[in-house]
Amino acid sequence: MATHTGGLTLEKNKGRGLTLDQAVEVRGLTRKYDDRAVLDDLDLSIKPGEFVALLGKSGSGKSTLLRALAGLDYDVVGDGELAVPANVSVVFQDSRLLPWARVLDNVVLGLRRADERGRESLAEVGLAGREKAWPNELSGGEQQRVALARSLVREPALLLADEPFGALDALTRLKMHVLLRKLCAAHQPAVLLVTHDVDESIVLADRVIVLDEGRIVAEEPIELAEPRSPVDPGFAAVRSKLLDALGVSL
């Protein structure tokens, strides 16, 4: 057992170097809270440009894994090795826009001379013309689109998304799925999407991983024709497999 700073090797892959062929490389990752292993000797690799969805019940360790990859797990007891690209963006469940900064300033937060790119990014998520709005003036879906623009304007090699559509209504969520697929096709980041929505994972991902008690219990490549539709028999087959792995029997 070792602390984050002690035993854990967190190596940032600066452009090229450590892992040329993989965007994410995790080996033997263990994280413990009060001696309970939330992540238990976990291995995972994600190819550049690959969209991986992470399914699991609450408490299965999916958010812990995402936070470990984002480098947000200070003072957590753990072990293992992980390598992530230098350029990682995170989309949270809440849009996490600074309420006192206008939309464009939120998008380019921390970037220099990026206003033009920020505008383009806003246009990409369908919010051209809202640069001067305050976050509070936007709807929940619009706020989350700004958060997506804030992530993508940084051209991340890895996009980490922690239930980004969890707080949106069902109709808005469907629109966001279409938008996210379009954006990922255009920018080609590797994506790790944490979700508890099985249909969402099948619609969006190239590969779905099911996590239970800190271990990967199922892995399912999704090879369905576009557009992916729940009425497709192949869709239903994958869904029942994943639900099985999640311990939900229908």
Place this chain on the structure above:
Amino acid sequence: MTQLATLPAIRTQHPVTQPVRRRRRLGPGKQIKFGASIGPVLLLIAWSIGSATGWLDPRVLSAPWTVVTTTGELIADGRLQSNLLTSAQRAFAGLGLGILLGTVLALLSGLSRLGEAILDGPIQIKRAIPSLALLPLLILWLGIGESMKITTITLGVFVPIYIHTHNGLRTIDSRYVELAETVGLSRWEFIRRVVLPGALPGFLLGLRFAVTAAWLSLVVVEQINSTSGIGYMMELARTYGQTDIIIVGLVLYGALGLLSDGAVRLIQRRALSWRRTLAD
């Protein structure tokens, strides 16, 4: 079902002759036009009647019209302006220094644990001691000149600025700190983009208290061994029993207090316009 069926029968037994009672509203009701000025106007009327009938002795309280003519005389010979200027200079100097001191201390103590360990305790102790209780000590140290007066005002001002800015800073949502880390903000960018704007509502609330504290301290220091200022003008008037001049001074203090509070609220509305969608 059976209850529903009997309902119409019950209704016919109570014909429309009994008017429907309107529900009483529990709220205070509609806003009265110029409501805020009704109380002061009534007071002014009572004062005028009292003075006109001779029921109020002019030695106790001068008549309102005497106060008005006295104001005119004071302006004509320039005493009002010069005293007001002196007072305003003191108040603003103390306010400015206090704001600076309070903000810097709040940042030092809010952003570093060491800063908090060193600064917060002494400031809380200072807060428990009224500034005016320090006056004897300050007079011994600094004499009775301007530096003593401005120091007293500064000491009264920095505490509310510190308390509210520090509190505003510490209540910034930790989720924003996490965001700042994921987008890779530097320490200075973090302060500029997240900490300062996040603490601004607290700072501005502190400013409202600070402005009041500045005028309050001013009144006291000007009545001690002063040779100029509104407080001195009033002290002098007391010696000669001129209640009209005392009242001119009181009205001035009141007007200055109201004006400056209004100014801070205006700043507040401008600076926090991002909150308007929620608050206003």
